Amino acid sequence: GRNPxxxxxxxxxxxxxxxxxxxxxxxxxxxxxxxxxxxxxxxxGYTNITxxxxxAFFVYDPRYGEAGSVLKEAFTRYHDLAFPHGTMEDKGASMxxxxxxxxxxxxxxxxxxxxxxxxxxxxEYGNGLISAQTVYGVxxxxxxFSQLVVFDYDTRTYQIAxxxxxxEDSPRFAHRGLMIDTARHFLPLAAxxxxxxxxxxxxxxxxxxxxxxxxxxPFESTTYPKLWEGAYSKQERYLQSDISSIxxxxxxRGVRVIVEFDVPGHAASxxxxxxxxxxxxxxxxxPLNVANNATxxxxxSVLGECTGKQASATDAPSGLFPDDMIHLGGDEVDTSxxxxxxxxxxxxxxxxxxxxxxxxxxxxxxxxxxxxxxxxPIQWSEVYDHFGTNLNKGTIVHVWKDVTNVTEVVAxxxxxxxxxxxxxxxxxxxxxxVAWAAVYSKDPCEGVPDELCPMVLGGHGxxxxxxxxxxxxEQTVWPRMAAIAERLWSPKDTTDADAALPRIEAFxxxxxSRGIAAAPVNNADAREGxxxxxxxxxxxxxxxx
Amino acid sequence: VVxxxxxxxxxxxxxxxxxxxxxxxxxVVPATDGGKIELSAPTQWGIxxxxxxLSQLVLFDFDANAxxxxxxxxxxxxxxRFPHRQLMIDTARHYEPLSVIRQVIDACTFAKVNTIHWxxxxxxxxxxDSPSHxxxxxxxxxSKYERYTDADVASIVxxxxxxxxxxxxxxxxxxxxxxxCAGAPEICPSSSCLSPLNPATNATxxxxxDLFHxxxxxxxxLGLFPETLMHLGGDEVDTSxxxxxxxxQAWMDDxxxxxxxxxxxxxxxVTEIAIAQGREVVGWDEIWENFGTSLDPTTIVAAWRxxxxxxTDVTSKxxxxxxxxxxxxxxxxxxxxxxxxxxxxxxxxxAEEDEHLVLGGGGQMxxxxxxxxxxxPTIWPGMAAIAERLWSPRDVTDTxxxxxxxxxFRCLMESRGVPFAPITNLISRSAPSGPGSCxxxxxxxx
Numbered sequence: 004g005r006n007p008x009x010x011x012x013x014x015x016x017x018x019x020x021x022x023x024x025x026x027x028x029x030x031x032x033x034x035x036x037x038x039x040x041x042x043x044x045x046x047x048g049y050t051n052i053t054x055x056x057x058x059a060f061f062v063y064d065p066r067y068g069e070a071g072s073v074l075k076e077a078f079t080r081y082h083d084l085a086f087p088h089g090t091m092e093d094k095g096a097s098m099x100x101x102x103x104x105x106x107x108x109x110x111x112x113x114x115x116x117x118x119x120x121x122x123x124x125x126x127e128y129g130n131g132l133i134s135a136q137t138v139y140g141v142x143x144x145x146x147x148f149s150q151l152v153v154f155d156y157d158t159r160t161y162q163i164a165x166x167x168x169x170x171e172d173s174p175r176f177a178h179r180g181l182m183i184d185t186a187r188h189f190l191p192l193a194a195x196x197x198x199x200x201x202x203x204x205x206x207x208x209x210x211x212x213x214x215x216x217x218x219x220x221p222f223e224s225t226t227y228p229k230l231w232e233g234a235y236s237k238q239e240r241y242l243q244s245d246i247s248s249i250x251x252x253x254x255x256r257g258v259r260v261i262v263e264f265d266v267p268g269h270a271a272s273x274x275x276x277x278x279x280x281x282x283x284x285x286x287x288x289x290p291l292n293v294a295n296n297a298t299x300x301x302x303x304s305v306l307g308e309c310t311g312k313q314a315s316a317t318d319a320p321s322g323l324f325p326d327d328m329i330h331l332g333g334d335e336v337d338t339s340x341x342x343x344x345x346x347x348x349x350x351x352x353x354x355x356x357x358x359x360x361x362x363x364x365x366x367x368x369x370x371x372x373x374x375x376x377x378x379x380p381i382q383w384s385e386v387y388d389h390f391g392t393n394l395n396k397g398t399i400v401h402v403w404k405d406v407t408n409v410t411e412v413v414a415x416x417x418x419x420x421x422x423x424x425x426x427x428x429x430x431x432x433x434x435x436x437v438a439w440a441a442v443y444s445k446d447p448c449e450g451v452p453d454e455l456c457p458m459v460l461g462g463h464g465x466x467x468x469x470x471x472x473x474x475x476x477e478q479t480v481w482p483r484m485a486a487i488a489e490r491l492w493s494p495k496d497t498t499d500a501d502a503a504l505p506r507i508e509a510f511x512x513x514x515x516s517r518g519i520a521a522a523p524v525n526n527a528d529a530r531e532g533x534x535x536x537x538x539x540x541x542x543x544x545x546x547x548x
Numbered sequence: 549v550v551x552x553x554x555x556x557x558x559x560x561x562x563x564x565x566x567x568x569x570x571x572x573x574x575x576v577v578p579a580t581d582g583g584k585i586e587l588s589a590p591t592q593w594g595i596x597x598x599x600x601x602l603s604q605l606v607l608f609d610f611d612a613n614a615x616x617x618x619x620x621x622x623x624x625x626x627x628x629r630f631p632h633r634q635l636m637i638d639t640a641r642h643y644e645p646l647s648v649i650r651q652v653i654d655a656c657t658f659a660k661v662n663t664i665h666w667x668x669x670x671x672x673x674x675x676x677d678s679p680s681h682x683x684x685x686x687x688x689x690x691s692k693y694e695r696y697t698d699a700d701v702a703s704i705v706x707x708x709x710x711x712x713x714x715x716x717x718x719x720x721x722x723x724x725x726x727x728x729c730a731g732a733p734e735i736c737p738s739s740s741c742l743s744p745l746n747p748a749t750n751a752t753x754x755x756x757x758d759l760f761h762x763x764x765x766x767x768x769x770l771g772l773f774p775e776t777l778m779h780l781g782g783d784e785v786d787t788s789x790x791x792x793x794x795x796x797q798a799w800m801d802d803x804x805x806x807x808x809x810x811x812x813x814x815x816x817x818v819t820e821i822a823i824a825q826g827r828e829v830v831g832w833d834e835i836w837e838n839f840g841t842s843l844d845p846t847t848i849v850a851a852w853r854x855x856x857x858x859x860t861d862v863t864s865k866x867x868x869x870x871x872x873x874x875x876x877x878x879x880x881x882x883x884x885x886x887x888x889x890x891x892x893x894x895x896x897x898x899a900e901e902d903e904h905l906v907l908g909g910g911g912q913m914x915x916x917x918x919x920x921x922x923x924x925p926t927i928w929p930g931m932a933a934i935a936e937r938l939w940s941p942r943d944v945t946d947t948x949x950x951x952x953x954x955x956x957f958r959c960l961m962e963s964r965g966v967p968f969a970p971i972t973n974l975i976s977r978s979a980p981s982g983p984g985s986c987x988x989x990x991x992x993x994x
Contacts, residue, residue, distance in 0.1 A: 035693055087646065088700060156677055156695045157686065187983035193965030218983040223610075231610075235985035238959060240610050470979040472986065473962040474925045474969045479979075512693070515920035518647030520967065522921040530979070532922035536641035536672040536915065538690030 032505060033540040036153045036164055039510035040206055040489035041497050042172040047165035050127040054152055054161040055096035056086035061145070062100050068108035073255050074138045077145060084517065085149040091159050097129030098163070101148065104134040105141050111317045112250075112325045113208065113259050115460065119143050120173030127166045139257040143206055147172065150513065176447065178420060178461030179491040180209030180261070181484060183476075186216030186272070187468030189239035194473040195249055201481065201519045203256045205488035205510075210253055211330060211463050213263045214241075217289065220272035222246075226304040229276030243308070246323050261381070262309055262324045265332025266302060267291040267365045277301060282347060287340035293365045294341075294350035303372045314377025321377070328399065329373050333366045334383035363390045370395045381420065387412055399460065403431075410451045413458035421447035422462040422487075430487055432480055433467040435529040439507060440500040443486035448495075461491050478530040481521035482511045512539040549581050550617075553602070555595055556588040563591035564769070565709055566776050567907065571662065572627035573598035577605065579621035594627075596712040597660055601626065604960065630894065630908030632777075632870060633938040634663035634716070635931055637923075640670030640727070641915030643694035646704060648920045653708050655928065655966040659935035659957075663714045665779060665910065668696075670720060671743070674727040676701070680758035687730035698762065701772045716830070717763055717773045720781025721745050721756070722814050737796055741789035747814040748790075748799035757821045768826025777848065778822050782815050783832035812839050819844055830870065833857045841865055848907065852878075859895060863902040871909030879930050880914040882976040886954065887947045890933040895942070908938050925969040925977040932957055932968075952987075959986040 038045075061078040063070060070078075093099075121135035121144035133144035147170060155162050181202060183190060199210060214222050220233030221240045234240045250260045267290035274281035274288045280298040281288045292298045309329060311321035338358035341347045351361055366386050373380040379397050384404040387394060392415050394400070400412050400419045405426050412419050424431030428445035431437075448456040464484045471479050485507055489497060497503075507524055514521040522530045523542045533542055563569055573589035575598045587598045601624060609616045635656055637644060644652075653664060668676050674688030677697045689695045696704075705715045722744030729736035729743075735752040736742045746752050764778070765771025787807035790796045800810050819829045823844065830848040836857060843849075849862045854873040862869040871894035875881045895906045911931045918926050932954060936944065944950075954971050961968040969977045 088697060089703065091699070154693075156692060156697060157682075159697065188980065189986060191963040191965070193963060197965060219985075236987065237610055238607075238963075239985060242610065242613075469983050470981065472970075472980050473965075474967045474977075475979045477967070478921045516645040516647065516693075518645070518651060518920075520921045520924070523919075530921075532917045532926075532977070533642060533919045534917065538673075538694060539643060539919070540691050540693070 033508045033512075034505070035509055035513065036151060036162075037506050037509055038147050038150045038170075039485060039506055039513075040492040041494075041503075041506070042147060042170045043494060044171045046167075046169045048127060048167045050166040052098050052125060052127070052129045052163045052166045053094065053096040053158075054098040054129070054163055055093045056082065056090050056161060057099045060085075060100050061103050063103040063105070067104070071108060071110040071138075073110040074108065074141065076255055077138070077142050081142075081145040081149050085152045086154075086161060087516065088154050094158070094160055096160065098125070098131060099129075101131040101133065103141055104132060105138060106136045108138065109317060110138055110254075112254050112315065112320050113139050113257055114315075114327050115177055115259075117177075118173075119177075119206075119208065119257070120171075121147075122172070123147055123168070123170040125163060125166050125168045129166075139208075142203060142257045143172065146203055146206060174206065174492045175494060176459070176461035176491045178209055179207050179488060180211050180259075180420075180461070180463040181207060181480065182211035182213055182263075182463045182465045182467075184213040184216070184466060184468030184471070185221055185241075186213060186219050188472035189219065189221055189235055190468075190476065191473055192241075192245055192249065194476055196252055197519070198476060198480065199249070199253050199256060199258055201477070201514065201517075202258050204514060204517065204519070205485050206492050207484070207488050208258055209461075209463065210258055210260045211263060211465075212260055213265065213330075213468075215272055216265060216269045217271040220275070222305075224305050225308060227277065227301055230273065230305070231276070233272035233275035243323055250324060259326050259328075260324055261326050261328050261330055263330035263332055263381075264302070264305060264309075265330075265334065266369055267293065267362070268334060268336040269332060273301075282340045282344040284340070284344065287343050289340060290336050290338065290362075290365070292344075292347060293361045294347045299368055299372070302369060306372055306376060310373075310376040310378055312376050327379055328381055329376075329378040330381040330401070331366065331369045331373060332383060333369075333386040334403070336362050336385065338362055359389060363393065366390070367393075367395070370398060387417065391415070403465070409448075409459070410455065413451060413455045416458075418458055418460050420460055420462050422465055424465060430462060431465045431467065432483060432529070433465075433469065433471065435479070436527075437483070437529075438526070439483050439486045439524055440504075442483050443490060443500055443503060444498065445490065446495065446498075447491070462487070475530055477520035478522040481514055481519060482507060482524050483529060485510055485514075485521075508540060508542070515539060550578065550583060550585055553585040553587060556586070557590070557592055557595060558588055559590040563593060565593065565712065565714055566769075567714070568631050569593050570627075571597050571631075571660075571712075572625075573601075575601055575622065575624040575626070577602075577617050577620045577622035593662075593712045596657070597626065597628075598624075600657060600660060628660065628662075628939045629941060630906065630938045632663055632908035632910075633661050633935060634665045634870070634908070634910030635661050635927065636665035636667055636718075636872075636910065636912040636914075638667040638670070638913060638915035638918070639675055639696075640667065640673050642919035643673070643675055643690055644915075644923065645920060646696075646700055648923065649704055650707055651924065651966070652927070653704075653711060653713055654964075655924065655961065656713055656931075657711045658961060658964060658966070659932050660939050661910070661931065661935050662712060663716055663910070664708055665716050665718060665912075667718045667720065667779075667915075669727060670724045671726045674731070678759050678762050680762050681732065681755060683731035684728060684759075685731070688727040698772055705773060714775050715773060716775050716777045716779055718779035718781055718830075719759065719763070720779075720783065721818065722747065722811070723783060723785040724781060737789040737793040741792055743789060744785050744787060744811075745814070746790075746793075746796060747810050747817075748796045753817050753821065756818055760818075760821055760825055760827075764822075764825040764827060766825050770826070776826070776828050777830050778827040779830040779850065780815070780818050780822060781832060782835045783852070785811055785834060787811055808838060812842065815839065816844075819847065836862060836867070841867075843867070850909075852912070858897060859906055860897045860899075860902075863898050863905040866902075866905070868905045868907050869909075870907055872912055873909075877909065877911050877930075877934055878914060879911045879927055879976070880916060880918060882926070883974065884930065884976075885974065886929045886933040886971055889930050890937060890947055890950065891945070892934075892937060893942070893945075894937070910934060910938065922977055924967040928961060928966060928968040929954060929958060929971045930976060932961075955987040962986055 118136040121140040125131040315325040381399040422430035573594040726742040
C-alpha cells in the first residue's frame with residue numbers, strides 16, 4: 004500500500020544494468036560459496052559435490068582423543084550454520100560426513116600463541132578432512148566449510164563447488180579483535196553474545212571489553228562493592244557470574260576476552276562509589292588521584308579480581324578474565340585537575356614530579372600491578388608517546404594515534420596493536436564516513452620494515468559507544484569489521500578491493516542470513532539502511548560504477 | 549521465597565490457534581514468601597500471555613542478588629481488547645532470512661502481538677518456491693539464494709505457532725504483481741504492460757488456484773498456512789494496462805465490463821478460490837471503496853487509507869475490518885512518533901454493538917528501506933505503542949503515564965536481544981544521540 008505500483012521499474016532497472024555491464028566491462032558476480040576472509044592458499048577443481056546433512060556429520064577418530072564440550076558444541080553449531088534449511092531427502096549425495104583430525108583436544112582458554120591453522124580437503128568423491136593442531140584450528144576450518152556449502156533451491160540439495168579442494172590456511176596476524184564499549188551505553192548480555200557469535204564468522208579471535216569509562220561503571224567488584232554505584236542504573240550492571248558466562252561463551256567460539264580498565268583518565272565514574280580515589284573537586288574529578296595510595300590499592304584489588312592475582316596456565320585459568328593480556332588504558336590524560344587539587348599538587352611538589360612525570364608514575368604503577376599478577380599490560384599510544392623506552396618491556400602498545408611512529412615502537416622492542424582512528428583509513432568503527440574499502444586498504448605494518456612486522460601482533464576494530472547501543476551495534480560493526488578481519492587474517496598481498504567487493508557483499512548477505520544485522524556494503528554512511536528494494540546481492544548504488 | 553508457579557489450563561487444552569482464540573488469563577502472585585504463584589487460563593495461548601506478564605514482573609535485584617517481584621500481591625485478570633493484533637513483514641521489497649523472521653516473531657511475543665501478516669510477494673520479487681509453479685520464484689526471486697522453500701515456510705509457521713503467534717499470508721493481486729510475469733508471462737497483460745494480472749484468461753485463475761492450494765492444502769486449517777484468514781491484497785490497482793491490451797479490452801467489451809467491473813470480477817474470482825479452500829478473505833480497503841456491499845459478507849476490510857475510509861463506513865454495513873492506518877501505523881513512516889501511534893483508536897465512532905466487527909489491526913513494516921540490517925529497530929518502539937493500543941483497555945491513552953513504562957519496556961527488550969531504537973527518536977531507527985542509560989535517552993533534535 005501507499006506507494007504507487009511501478010510495474011516497469013524492475014524491468015527497466017535490469018535493462019539499465021545489462022547495458023552498463025556491457026559498456027563498463029564485467030562486474031564480478033556476487034555469489035555464495037566463497038570464503039571470507041580469503042584463505043592463505045586454495046586449490047580447486049571443477050566437480051560439484053552434493054552434501055547430505057547427516058546427524059553426526061563431523062566425525063573424528065576417538066582413538067586419538069576424546070572430544071570435550073567445546074568441540075562437541077562446535078559440531079552442533081556448525082551443523083546448523085552449514086545446513087540452515089534442515090534436512091531433506093538424500094538424493095544420492097556423495098558427502099555425508101566430514102572427517103576431523105586434531106593434534107590436541109585441549110580446550111583451555113585460547114591465548115595469543117594458540118595455533119589456529121587448519122587444512123581442509125575435499126576430493127571429487129566427497130571424501131573430506133579438516134586437520135588442525137587445536138580445537139580452535141578445527142573451528143576455523145569448520146567456519147570455512149560452512150561458507151563453502153551452498154543450498155541449491157532448484158534441487159533442494161546442499162552443494163560444494165570446486166572439488167577437488169585443498170585449502171591450507173592460517174592467520175597472518177595472531178591477534179584480531181573487536182572492541183566493545185559498555186560504559187557509554189550498557190550492552191545487555193544478549194547483545195554481547197550476539198556480537199560474539201558473529202566474530203568467528205570472520206575468524207576474529209579477540210573481544211576487547213572496554214568495561215568502564217567516565218560515563219558509567221557497570222562492573223561488579225566483590226572487593227570494592229560500591230564501585231557499581233557508578234552504573235547508569237541498578238539494572239545496567241554486570242554480575243561477576245554474568246562476566247564469567249560471557250568469557251566462557253567466547254571460549255566456546257575460540258574468542259579471547261581482554262578487559263580494559265582505563266586509568267587514570269576516563270575514570271570519573273569511579274568517583275561515585277569511592278570519591279577518595281579522585282581529586283576532591285567533583286567538577287574536576289579526573290584523572291584518578293595519583294597522590295593517594297587508596298587509588299592503587301583499589302586498582303590492585305579490582306585487577307586482582309580480573310586475574311586471580313596470578314598467570315593462567317593450561318587447564319588452570321585464573322581470574323574472571325583468564326587471558327594473558329589485560330588492558331589498562333592510559334589515554335587522553337588531562338592532568339590539570341591534579342594541579343588544581345591542593346593535596347595532589349602538594350604531593351607532586353613533595354615528590355619532585357611534574358604532572359607528566361606523575362602520569363608516567365601512574366601508568367607505570369598500574370602496569371607493574373598487572374605484571375605482578377602474571378599478565379601483559381596493553382596501554383594506549385600516549386603511554387609510549389610520553390614515556391618511550393621507560394615503559395615495561397612486556398607492555399603492548401596499542402596504537403590509535405596517527406602521530407605514533409609504529410616502526411620506532413617496534414624497533415625499541417615493544418609489541419603493538421595497530422588501529423588508528425580519525426584518519427582516512429580509520430579502524431574506529433564510530434568514524435561512520437570511512438567506507439569498507441578504505442578500512443581494507445590499511446595495513447597494520449604500513450611503513451614498518453618486513454623484519455620488524457612480526458612485532459605487530461594485530462589490531463582491532465574499535466566500536467566506541469557514544470552513539471552505539473543494542474539498537475544499532477551490529478549494523479555499525481558490520482560489514483566494515485569484515486574488511487578488518489580479512490586484512491588481519493589473509494596474506495599481505497590480498498589488497499585488490501575490486502576483487503574483494505563481490506566477496507564482501509556475499510559475506511554481508513551471509514551474515515544477514517545468520518541473523519546478524521550487517522549494513523549494506525556500499526553505504527556512504529555506515530549503518531544506514533538500504534536505499535530501495537533490491538536483492539541483497541545487488542545493493543550497489545547506481546552511481547558507483 | 550517463592551519457587552513454584554502453578555499452571556492450570558481450565559478448558560480446552562488443545563485449543564486451535566485461530567482468530568478469536570481465547571487468550572485471557574489470571575495471574576496471582578502471593579503477598580508473602582512461601583506461597584505459590586498461580587497462573588490459570590482457558591487455553592494454552594492464555595497461559596503463554598500470562599507467562600509473558602510474569603516474566604515482566606520478575607526483576608533481578610542486583611543488590612540483593614535475587615529475583616524479585618515488587619509490589620506484591622498481584623491479582624491480574626487480563627484479556628486482549630482486540631483478537632487480531634498483527635505485525636506485517638514484507639519479504640518482497642527485501643528478502644528476510646529465516647533467522648531474522650524468527651527474531652521478529654520472538655520480539656512480537658514480548659508485546660503480546662499474536663499475528664504475523666506475511667506480505668510474501670510484490671512487484672519487486674517473488675521469493676516463494678511454489679511447488680506447483682516453481683518457475684515463479686525461479687525467475688521472480690531476487691536471486692537464487694533469496695527464496696523460501698515450502699519447508700522453510702512450514703518451519704516459520706510452526707515456530708510462530710509454538711509461541712502462540714498466527715501467520716496470515718498475503719498474496720497481493722491483481723496489482724503489485726509484476727514479479728510474477730518473468731515466470732508466468734501468460735498471466736500478465738503483455739511484455740510491455742506487466743500489471744495488473746490479466747483477468748481475461750483462465751490461465752490466471754488456474755495459476756492462482758494452484759498457488760493458493762500450495763499455501764492452504766485446499767482445506768480449512770490445513771496447508772503451509774493453516775490460518776483461516778488469507779489476505780488477497782487488492783490495493784493500488786491501476787487498470788490502464790487492461791485498457792491498453794487489445795485482448796483484454798476485447799474481453800471486457802464482450803462481457804460489458806468497465807475496467808472497474810473487471811477489477812471486481814477479478815477480486816470475486818480469487819475470493820471464490822480462497823473460500824473454496826476454506827479461507828476467509830482479507831483485502832485492502834480499495835476493495836471496499838470500489839465494491840462495498842457487493843463483496844462476500846465474510847470479507848474483512850484492511851483499512852489503510854484512513855483519511856478516506858472511516859471504521860464506521862465498514863462496520864455500519866456489517867463487515868469486519870482491520871485497522872492499519874497509513875502513516876500512523878505504517879512503520880516505514882519514520883517521522884511518526886510513538887505518541888502519535890499510541891493516539892490512534894481503531895473503533896473511533898463505531899457503535900458499541902458493532903465494535904466486535906473491528907477485529908484489531910496492526911503495524912505495517914513495508915520493506916522499501918528495511919532489510920535485516922535495520923528492520924528490528926524500525927519496528928520497535930512503534931510496534932510497542934500499537935501493541936498496547938490493541939491489547940489494553942480503550943481508556944489507556946495517557947502518554948505521560950505510558951512513557952516511563954515504554955522506556956522500561958525498551959530496556960527489557962534490549963536485554964532479550966531485540967534491537968529497540970530509542971523511544972525519544974523523532975525519526976525512527978536513529979542511533980542514540982549520545983551516551984546514556986537505556987531509559988533516559990534525550991529527545992533527539994532534528
